[in-house]
Structures are given as C-alpha cells and as structure tokens.
Amino acid sequence: MTKLKGKSVYQSIAVGPILRWNKQEIEITDEKITDAEAEIVRVKEAIEQAKAQLGKLYDKAVVEVGEESAAIFEVHQMMLEDDDYLDTIFNMIREECRNAVYAVEAAGNQFSAIFAAMDDDYMCARSADIKDISNRVVRILAGEEDVDLTNMAPSIIVADDLSPSETVQLDKSKILAFVTVHGSTNSHTAILARMMNIPALVNVPMDLNKLHTGMNAIVDGILGEVAFEPTEEEMNTAKSRVEEEKEKLRVLSCMKGQATVSKSGKRINLYANIGNVDDVSYVLENDAEGIGLFRSEFLYLGRDRLPSEEEQFEAYKKVVSAMNGKKVIIRTLDIGADKKADYLHLDKEENPALGYRAIRICLTQKDIFKTQLRALFRAATYGNLAVMYPMIISTEEVLEIKQFVTAVEAELKAEGTEYRIPEQGIMIETPAAVMMSNELAEMVDFFSIGTNDLTQYTLAIDRQNEKLDAFYDAHHPAVLRMIQMVIDSAHAHGIWAGICGELGADMELTERFLAMGIDELSVAPSAILKIRKRIREAE
Ligand code: PEP
Ligand code: MG
Numbered sequence: 001m002t003k004l005k006g007k008s009v010y011q012s013i014a015v016g017p018i019l020r021w022n023k024q025e026i027e028i029t030d031e032k033i034t035d036a037e038a039e040i041v042r043v044k045e046a047i048e049q050a051k052a053q054l055g056k057l058y059d060k061a062v063v064e065v066g067e068e069s070a071a072i073f074e075v076h077q078m079m080l081e082d083d084d085y086l087d088t089i090f091n092m093i094r095e096e097c098r099n100a101v102y103a104v105e106a107a108g109n110q111f112s113a114i115f116a117a118m119d120d121d122y123m124c125a126r127s128a129d130i131k132d133i134s135n136r137v138v139r140i141l142a143g144e145e146d147v148d149l150t151n152m153a154p155s156i157i158v159a160d161d162l163s164p165s166e167t168v169q170l171d172k173s174k175i176l177a178f179v180t181v182h183g184s185t186n187s188h189t190a191i192l193a194r195m196m197n198i199p200a201l202v203n204v205p206m207d208l209n210k211l212h213t214g215m216n217a218i219v220d221g222i223l224g225e226v227a228f229e230p231t232e233e234e235m236n237t238a239k240s241r242v243e244e245e246k247e248k249l250r251v252l253s254c255m256k257g258q259a260t261v262s263k264s265g266k267r268i269n270l271y272a273n274i275g276n277v278d279d280v281s282y283v284l285e286n287d288a289e290g291i292g293l294f295r296s297e298f299l300y301l302g303r304d305r306l307p308s309e310e311e312q313f314e315a316y317k318k319v320v321s322a323m324n325g326k327k328v329i330i331r332t333l334d335i336g337a338d339k340k341a342d343y344l345h346l347d348k349e350e351n352p353a354l355g356y357r358a359i360r361i362c363l364t365q366k367d368i369f370k371t372q373l374r375a376l377f378r379a380a381t382y383g384n385l386a387v388m389y390p391m392i393i394s395t396e397e398v399l400e401i402k403q404f405v406t407a408v409e410a411e412l413k414a415e416g417t418e419y420r421i422p423e424q425g426i427m428i429e430t431p432a433a434v435m436m437s438n439e440l441a442e443m444v445d446f447f448s449i450g451t452n453d454l455t456q457y458t459l460a461i462d463r464q465n466e467k468l469d470a471f472y473d474a475h476h477p478a479v480l481r482m483i484q485m486v487i488d489s490a491h492a493h494g495i496w497a498g499i500c501g502e503l504g505a506d507m508e509l510t511e512r513f514l515a516m517g518i519d520e521l522s523v524a525p526s527a528i529l530k531i532r533k534r535i536r537e538a539e
Helices: 036-065 067-079 083-096 100-116 121-141 188-196 232-255 277-285 309-322 359-364 366-382 395-415 431-435 451-459 477-492 510-516 525-537
Strands: 002-005 007-010 013-021 155-159 175-180 200-202 216-220 225-228 269-274 290-295 327-331 385-389 423-428 446-449 496-499 520-523
Touching (some): 013 175, 175 188, 188 269, 188 525, 216 232, 269 277, 269 525, 290 520, 366 395, 385 395, 451 477, 477 510
Parallel strands (some): 155 175, 327 385, 385 423, 423 446
Antiparallel strands (some): 002 225, 013 216, 216 225
16 A cells, blocks of 8 residues: 555545546657658557547437537547648658657647637637647547546546646546645635535645556545555545544534524624536535625636527526525636636736736626626526626726626617626725725625635735645735725625635634624535534634
C-alpha cells in the first residue's frame, strides 16, 4: 500500500476504485521525422481509433440523450474524413518532415482559426469541434487511454488537475472523492467537493503513471491522506469509518425543519450555493432556506456553443419551480479567469483573474448579456427569483446594467412576453466595491459578499495558486473589516447583506458574523445543517 499526504478540502472519508482522469498537457515537440510514410500510417490508425471512440459515444448518447443531441458525435466523425483537413496533416508530414502529433495539432489550430474567423455563428461554433477532434487524435497518438465517463462506476477521481469545464462533464452521482496533484483549496473543484459532501485532497505528490483505473484507494479527508492499493483489512476499517461519518450526518438531520435563529433571537437566512440545475437536490436534501448563489456560468461550460435563451429559461424555471417559493439568487455569467469556454475565443491573458471576466464580458458582449437577462426575467414569473451581478467595481457599471435591464424590459413588453423584473443585487468581491459600498447600497436591493475573490484581490493572492495556500489567510483582519464595512453600508440604506463566498461556512467565524449583523449566509449544501446547529447554539 502507498500512503500519500495532501491538503484536505473536505473532511470526510471514501473507499472505492479510482478513475484516472487523463488530462495532462501533452508535450508537442517539433522533432523532425525521417520515415514520413510510417508517420502517416500512425495518423491514419489514430484517426480510425478516434472514429471508433466517437461511434461508441454516439450509440450511448442516442439512448441517454436522444438522437438530436447525439448527432454531434456523427459530425465529429465526418470531420475526421474531411479531405482538406487530412491533406494538410499529410502534407506537413511529407513536405516539412513534421511528426504526427505536431502535424495534427498544427492542422487543428489552423482549421479552427479559419472557422473562428467566420461571420456565421454556426460555422464559428465549429471551431471548438475541430479543436476537440484534433485533441482526440493527438491524445491517441500520445498513447492516452480514452476515459469513458458515460458508464463509469462510482469512483474516486484521480487527476493531475481538474478545470471547471472538466468537472461539469462528470456524473456527480458517481463521484466518491477527488484526489489531484495540483489545485488550490480555493479552486472550483474544491468548491464542488464541499457542495457534494465528498472528501477531496489537492496537492498530492502522486505519480499518475503508476496508478490505473480500477485500483482501490482510501481517501481520508480528516487525516488529509490517500492510500492506494490498501489491504482488505484496511479497506474494511475504512468502510466502517465511512459508516460512522454517515451516522454523524444522520444525527445532524434533526436540524431539518428548525428555524435558523440564535439564542438571542437573531434570525439568519441560511441559503445554499449551487452550480447547476441538478444540484437543487442537495439543497432540498439539506433543508436550505433558499439558494443564495446559483453560479449560472456552469450552464455555459463543457459545451461547444452559447446556451440559447430557451435553454437558459428552462434551467432557471426548473430551479425556481423546484424551490417552490423560496428565494433563488441567480448570478449572471461569471466566465473568464479559471472558467473557460473555447467557443467564446477569449484571448490568453497575462493576469486572467484581473482580466476580461464576468460583468466586463457581459457589458461588452451585449447580446450574451441581453439573452441571459431575457431568460432570467421570463423565469422570474415562476417563483421567487432574484438576480445578482458579479465583479462590480463602480456605480457606473451598475448604471450601465440598469440601462440593459430597461432595454430588455422594453423588448419583452413590446413582444407581449410574460416577465417580471426581479429583486437585483450585486456581489461585493472587489476592494473597490467595498470602498464604494455606501454609494452602491443606494442603487441595488442587496449585497452578497464574495469572500473568495475579495480575499484574493485584497491580499493580492491568486486563489488558484497552490503555492500561496499558506499565505491565503481567510481570517485576515483586512477582510473581516471590509465585511463589517459592507454590512454597515447596507444597513445604513435599508438593504440586506450576506456572504456567499466559502468563508460563510467557516464555523470559527459564525458567531462573529452574527455579531457583525450579517443577514444571510449562503454556503455549500453540505454545510447547512452544521451551521444551523451552530447558530441555534449561539448567544
Ligand atoms: C466569491 O468570489 O466569493 C464567489 C462566491 O464567487 P466565485 O467563487 O464563483 O468566484
Ligand atoms: Mg467570485
């Protein structure tokens, strides 16, 4: 058995087989080759293998999601037969002596750039498809096994790192734990693990080449370690600890249906954070009083084109209806930084966290923002929906948002479409917004403090950089003073203030937040009952 230490993101235990998620960067070298024909045979074989993989994906998708959605895999198969694409690859090998991996990657980039530059939206979206099929062939050429997620057994996901767009592809009901070589405790994978109530370890110094899918492991988020290939006795001990953890959760379930009110009578709205429609089941299961943060950008990830107004409307309507009158705060698109969608063709940036993201994209790519607002205002007629805007830094931005709201409202009215303008708030997650909170409070209905970004921008610490985890002091007095300032500004103008960043679930601070006058805490669904208990015991 091999035991390795890592940083624990969620304190729980899991036992089961691992699934090795192969997404390490493949090194593309420009090594020249001498036998061009042999290299071409390699490409042809890889393409056949890729087509076979796509065929299998198509067959499964037809059964699971229907013919229309499955058709994309057929399109990918056809693209792999395109003469222009194949000739470009073969010419690079024959005439420039390029190796197979280099030629496939270069041809993929070339064709995807051509499609990206096209005016037609549909053709433009095909750019991501070309990238996708080229990546598939490159991975086959590099000898990577294809991870089949469609029929995965309940597994511990073991990876180098996981991006938000990769996590959206995983079937959450089948994930027992996450273990990654990289990743910070503040990353979105960490947030996902907390939401799902499953152990996760990041920064584990494992050699992925020695691990293979199917191997057993024990992930102990309490001790912060993972054991690969444990003995049967160790497996049995771990399984009984899993049962003990489940028992603790059962005991906590007596908090369901109780009011979230302190001994001195201070009532808090205890809401949950979610990333997609299916997460509502965790919210209901844990008896949250509402949804304080629906990260709508996850609807935009792991796909090859923007979600249409209709798709978004259906998603928002579903969440709002399932919550049956309880508040659902949907945050508008917060894409950029670590959350990437190829089809948006965002430039690579030196400082993505300080870059073109969130409201900055919405205020400049007007159609994207308008489509989302239309879907939100239409869905608002189905329940208690509220909207909030991320990454705000100024009153001018709020004024500009209001102009969008007015324009969208006029459009919906003129068409005779049913809509409702919901309550609207902003996220306070930049030091600028904190310093302007007095003015901003006059313009909006509520504040929700995003402590993940607020801490990153206040302490000048990249939340994605694992090397800085030790410096990322979430209890830094500067951050706590800012929270107090925001609450005071909100109350001075008669609006409420909550916290939807991870700090809201930090139980060492629960009483302090109550003393500060916080009105709402929005946390991972798995933290709801524990925090309710803590608040009910607080003076
Ligand atoms: C935050 O920044 O605290 C927040 C809730 O938003 P996200 O983690 O999605 O950036
Ligand atoms: Mg944020």
